[in-house]
Amino acid sequence: MNDLAPPPVTGGCRSAPVLKQRGQREVFCGLTGIIWLHRKMQDAFFLVVGSRTCAHLLQSAAGVMIFAEPRFGTAILEESDLAGLNDAHAELDREVETLLSRRPDIRQLFLVGSCPSEVIKLDLNRAAERLTQAYAPKVRVLEYSGSGIETTFTQGEDACLAAMVPVLPKTDARNLVVVGALPDVVEDQMLGLLDGLGIKNVQVLPARTIDADVQIGPNTVFALTQPFLGETHAALVRRGARHLAAPFPLGEEGTTAWLAAIAAEFGVSDDLFEQTTEAPRRRARQAVAQAAEALDGKSVFFFPDSQLEIPLARFLTRECGMSAIEVGMPYIHDALHGPDLDLLPAGPQISEGQDVDLQLDRCREAHPDLTVCGLGLANPLEAEGLSTKWAIELVFTPVHFYEQAGDLASLFARPLRRKSILGVAAE
Amino acid sequence: MKLTVWTYEGPPHVGAMRVATGMKGLHYVLHAPQGDTYADLLFTMIERRDHRPPVTYTTFQARDLGADTAGLFKEACQDAYDRFEPEAIIVGASCTAELIQDDPGGLAETMGLDIPVIPLELPSYQRKENFGADETFFQIVKHLAKPMEKTERVSCNIIGATALGFRHRDDVSEITNLLYELGIEVNICAPMGATPADIAKMGQAHFNVLLYPETGEMAARYCERTFNQPYTKTIPIGAGATWDFIEEIRHLSGSTNEIDSDRLRQTWWSRSVDSTYLTGKRVFIFGDGTHVKAAARVARDEMGFEVVGMGCYNREMARGVRAVAKDYGVEALITDDYLLVEKTIEELQPEMILGTQMERHIGKRLGIPCAVISAPVHVQDFPARYSPQMGFEGANVLFDTWIHPLVMGLEEHLLHMFREDFEFNDAAGPSHHGGHAPKPSEASTLEVVHSAPETSDNVIWLSDAERELKKIPFFVRGKARRNTENYASERGLNQISIDTLYEAKAHFAR
Numbered sequence: 001m002n003d004l005a006p007p008p009v010t011g012g013c014r015s016a017p018v019l020k021q022r023g024q025r026e027v028f029c030g031l032t033g034i035i036w037l038h039r040k041m042q043d044a045f046f047l048v049v050g051s052r053t054c055a056h057l058l059q060s061a062a063g064v065m066i067f068a069e070p071r072f073g074t075a076i077l078e079e080s081d082l083a084g085l086n087d088a089h090a091e092l093d094r095e096v097e098t099l100l101s102r103r104p105d106i107r108q109l110f111l112v113g114s115c116p117s118e119v120i121k122l123d124l125n126r127a128a129e130r131l132t133q134a135y136a137p138k139v140r141v142l143e144y145s146g147s148g149i150e151t152t153f154t155q156g157e158d159a160c161l162a163a164m165v166p167v168l169p170k171t172d173a174r175n176l177v178v179v180g181a182l183p184d185v186v187e188d189q190m191l192g193l194l195d196g197l198g199i200k201n202v203q204v205l206p207a208r209t210i211d212a213d214v215q216i217g218p219n220t221v222f223a224l225t226q227p228f229l230g231e232t233h234a235a236l237v238r239r240g241a242r243h244l245a246a247p248f249p250l251g252e253e254g255t256t257a258w259l260a261a262i263a264a265e266f267g268v269s270d271d272l273f274e275q276t277t278e279a280p281r282r283r284a285r286q287a288v289a290q291a292a293e294a295l296d297g298k299s300v301f302f303f304p305d306s307q308l309e310i311p312l313a314r315f316l317t318r319e320c321g322m323s324a325i326e327v328g329m330p331y332i333h334d335a336l337h338g339p340d341l342d343l344l345p346a347g348p349q350i351s352e353g354q355d356v357d358l359q360l361d362r363c364r365e366a367h368p369d370l371t372v373c374g375l376g377l378a379n380p381l382e383a384e385g386l387s388t389k390w391a392i393e394l395v396f397t398p399v400h401f402y403e404q405a406g407d408l409a410s411l412f413a414r415p416l417r418r419k420s421i422l423g424v425a426a427e
Numbered sequence: 428m429k430l431t432v433w434t435y436e437g438p439p440h441v442g443a444m445r446v447a448t449g450m451k452g453l454h455y456v457l458h459a460p461q462g463d464t465y466a467d468l469l470f471t472m473i474e475r476r477d478h479r480p481p482v483t484y485t486t487f488q489a490r491d492l493g494a495d496t497a498g499l500f501k502e503a504c505q506d507a508y509d510r511f512e513p514e515a516i517i518v519g520a521s522c523t524a525e526l527i528q529d530d531p532g533g534l535a536e537t538m539g540l541d542i543p544v545i546p547l548e549l550p551s552y553q554r555k556e557n558f559g560a561d562e563t564f565f566q567i568v569k570h571l572a573k574p575m576e577k578t579e580r581v582s583c584n585i586i587g588a589t590a591l592g593f594r595h596r597d598d599v600s601e602i603t604n605l606l607y608e609l610g611i612e613v614n615i616c617a618p619m620g621a622t623p624a625d626i627a628k629m630g631q632a633h634f635n636v637l638l639y640p641e642t643g644e645m646a647a648r649y650c651e652r653t654f655n656q657p658y659t660k661t662i663p664i665g666a667g668a669t670w671d672f673i674e675e676i677r678h679l680s681g682s683t684n685e686i687d688s689d690r691l692r693q694t695w696w697s698r699s700v701d702s703t704y705l706t707g708k709r710v711f712i713f714g715d716g717t718h719v720k721a722a723a724r725v726a727r728d729e730m731g732f733e734v735v736g737m738g739c740y741n742r743e744m745a746r747g748v749r750a751v752a753k754d755y756g757v758e759a760l761i762t763d764d765y766l767l768v769e770k771t772i773e774e775l776q777p778e779m780i781l782g783t784q785m786e787r788h789i790g791k792r793l794g795i796p797c798a799v800i801s802a803p804v805h806v807q808d809f810p811a812r813y814s815p816q817m818g819f820e821g822a823n824v825l826f827d828t829w830i831h832p833l834v835m836g837l838e839e840h841l842l843h844m845f846r847e848d849f850e851f852n853d854a855a856g857p858s859h860h861g862g863h864a865p866k867p868s869e870a871s872t873l874e875v876v877h878s879a880p881e882t883s884d885n886v887i888w889l890s891d892a893e894r895e896l897k898k899i900p901f902f903v904r905g906k907a908r909r910n911t912e913n914y915a916s917e918r919g920l921n922q923i924s925i926d927t928l929y930e931a932k933a934h935f936a937r
Contacts, residue, residue, distance in 0.1 A: 025486045029462025051522035056437040075428045079552045091428035115460045115523035148462025149489040376467030383477030
């Protein structure tokens, strides 16, 4: 079997110069997060206060994936709402009343700000307070912004979770809060691993329902499972909780390092750690090695999209034998991304922000074996002969922790395998 | 403010993108916040285009708002001019940029570019995608088309087809071929496939063939006034409409060429005895106004269906759809409220829906077969094969795609006869669909049952009658329930027994 031992770290990328460019950014706005958050929180409804464009975005980004009666909707601003903001508040109250009477199962309502609601300065915070009073205790109303002027793609989840932090009950107990929306099956695996390490009093944010008992206090430590939770990180720190910095639990190495940081905090013995992680580590390495055969020795180029780029580059270079040419991130947050940057072997251009046309020029010039990019760019680049992986799939697929490490590698291997099956010369 | 779950149309700037992306050599500079670039995926994913749409977005962020968003726009405009070297540029704002009032048109004008710059005013908080496309194409024509001498041979323009249109690609080929058979040259096809230089010579055609009033009527009217070009009013969807269209073209062009209609199989397919089972199937039709009006005619006159309801989501077409609906003895449903459409379908309980992808999902939920006849589009509406809606081949395609969701003739009889067969029963759905049929799940069957008491006021089903009703195959069960309840309430009965059920059956027998 092809045992891909991680290469030794030569310097890492934490202090590498970052290319910062500003121009057209080919990214989704934070509203997109609603598509997975509304499935994760089963008693929540997300009401976007925005324009037809917002509704169209949600539908276009989600339309191919789900089509039940969704737990999200858009209160579309009309000409008259722009004229008088007081009337807009009255209109919003009316829409919320209709909604909550039609959906009595809703316990948490998120008012989600958008570009137009931000620009006209519609105060959703005030609205959320007013509506909370009106519908308490049955329904909790919170607000956050998913607008494109303030958030990109996965930052919507960050803004949503950050909005929940201040209303979580206080505790003085020592507890671990694991932060980041994960598919239920992955979340259960993670809780199983922590349980195996003997760590008790573990809670997950976001919880599946409002009744789950997530509490925060000065003895709380928290770990992030997603690399895009900067605001949530800050909100938790403000409430006295302490962050356990670690690489993100993607791939065997990342998962082990992530668990090790928690184990160290809770004084788990090396033996118990070994005993708990030995079998899943072996399985993960084995599964990754199989999928990585197609990736070994290949180059990869990341366009900025989901914030997962740096941890993924770390995984692909260290566990799958790839080399990274450019790793683009919408923005870089040292406290979150530093541990992964430390592990990422020096070499790739790290970039933050985007001028999409200039980045496309660089990508064409480098002609990588695999390009990770958004849906707007994938087919055009394929037509130019490049193999691509849509970044959005990485957010909608279970990829975290040991048992998904092989699937994660397969996601990247599939476009390359497909190209060879179809007999297109991989130039 | 209006709560929307699913929308039938995007915002107007997406309509403008459909025009720009359909054309060649034109670039769209769009003042829009970060995130609005999602619209690119409509074209690259749904339509599987192999190029990015020719759109440059300013993608401003919150920190730009206090600074110089106007400067950002000018930079983006200059970059687009330098990089893409377009023949002409259209400029406009998306909903958020409309609020910050930077006036992209005015800004672009001050830049002194040596190509035509066409400003667009698309009111995002009032209008929608179709208007955006219609208005954009009209502005392009108004700015670029010049009066010209007519071509020596009779020629026409085909107008209205855009990127991301429902079967526009194949409709245009089908109609181009039909015009060729009639001896008429196509001067230009626009927006789809045209360059700004092509638009400039639009005026040399003798008349216009307007295929999609939703996205081309304003331009057609303008050309009629300005270049003395009449335009066609018949939309050639269905066999009858195609013949009418040919007549209209003959009248406009003087063509007397014979048309070979051998490949029109739909009319015979529909007359063949196998199609008897289609007779009187109750259909509900919903979509854009143009496709709905055309589908109603095909449904009644060429398939032998009964049209029990129709409507459109685009208000611009309300008048025409209302007039047609009146002719069919039904009331038109003019709404873009998905939930209202769903409720109407639930109440009417048609045996089939001719709708959009949204109604396909309603049908899935209610266990009613649905064929898609109109935008909004889905990746499935861009088949690899040739599949027009218009002309003779279009009529054939309609026949095939409309009957595909249905349980076929003999199968329908067998289901009636042996309805409790454990493998071959109505809940299994049409046999030619395998596992992908719009299966009426337990839940949806129950839902239909639950919703019924609302419509039936005080009529109670006795349990044996209820059991008997369940023996009726699902695709006619709704009709049987409605008919029986109507029969009972007309006679002032407040209970339905097995006898009532069969008396109603005899009463409504045709």
